[in-house]
Amino acid sequence: MEQKHLFLVEDDQRLADLVQEYMEKQGFLVSHEVRGDLAVDRIVKAQPDIVILDLMLPGLDGLDVYKMIQPHFKGGVLMLTARDDDIDQILGLELGADDYVIKPVQPRVLLARIHALLRRYGLSHEPLTRQTFQFGNLYINQAARQVTLANSEIDLSTNEFELLCFLANHAGKVISRDQILHAVRGIEYDGLDRWVDIRISRLRKKLNDSSEHSKKIKTIWGKGYLFVKDAW
Secondary structure (H helix, E strand, O other): OOOOEEEEEOOOHHHHHHHHHHHHHOOOEEEEEOOHHHHHHHHHHHOOOEEEEEOOOOOOOHHHHHHHHHHHOOOEEEEEEOOOOHHHHHHHHHHOOOEEEEOOOOHHHHHHHHHHHHHHOOOOOOOOOOOEEEEOOEEEEOOOOEEEEOOEEOOOOHHHHHHHHHHHHOOOOEEOHHHHHHHHOOOOOOOOOOHHHHHHHHHHHHOOOOOOOOOOEEEEOOOEEEEOHHHO
16 A cells, blocks of 8 residues: 655644654654745645644744645645634634644544545545435536536535535435534534534535525534535
């Protein structure tokens, strides 16, 4: 199996050493950079499978690093945030980052998130359960990672695509935030995580379902979300 490449951007040398040693023992190739401004060119040139990106960095902060690599990098991005940096978590997700881990980092938690990202990007060698979905004018091709609506291709990020596939696979059923987080990110819902809400909002906008009362991906208050089969 091909060795997966992680690129860690972290200025805390002790944490970086801990993460690098642990991930290398798990079979990953790990590159490390301390400064944000130096990381951009290295990431674009190396094209790693996953970037683990701290937000507080010398030279250039993590959000700016992400903005600069986004047009040139197609892999996964996992951000490291301080416990009280809720606004940075939201900003990172709004920009399109795949996931985040709150410091202090537990290597096993980080490893689980990395494996979840590799699955989302089709790099884990796990088979797809279903290849295609069609609901009215909406067509989803999992193998080609392509979505079209009314014959127009919809540009979705990897995590938006995975979320849509999960909802489509459970069309007509109310799915809770906990079920979504467990399936897509491999974690339990803690009552505060905004990942699902932000991703649903972005997905609705791209699928022309962002009115005050969404009809295609409905919010079922107190329960979760419903992908409506016949609304497309």
